[in-house]
Amino acid sequence: MGGYFRILAAIPGFFLSSWFLMLLWGVIANRLGLSITLSYVNSMLVTITLWLAVAPLAAAGRKN
Numbered sequence: 001m002g003g004y005f006r007i008l009a010a011i012p013g014f015f016l017s018s019w020f021l022m023l024l025w026g027v028i029a030n031r032l033g034l035s036i037t038l039s040y041v042n043s044m045l046v047t048i049t050l051w052l053a054v055a056p057l058a059a060a061g062r063k064n
Contacts, residue, residue: 014051018044 022043029036038046 014044014047017051018047021047 018040022038022040025038025043029038
């Protein structure tokens with residue numbers, strides 16, 4: 001049952017991470033020399049992609 005509540009607790013973190021990425025994208029893009037804008041929906045796609053890539057690494061490194 002604890003895993004279910006952890007998933008529910010991660011949901012607001014996902015939306016906040018996407019929002020922060022959208023807000024900070026202007027700074028990141030300027031440093032990388034990109035002129036691409038990033039909408040909230042696209043930042044959600046980037047965030048979920050990063051989360052799916054990092055989640056197995058975090059689970060493997062977690063100690064029980």
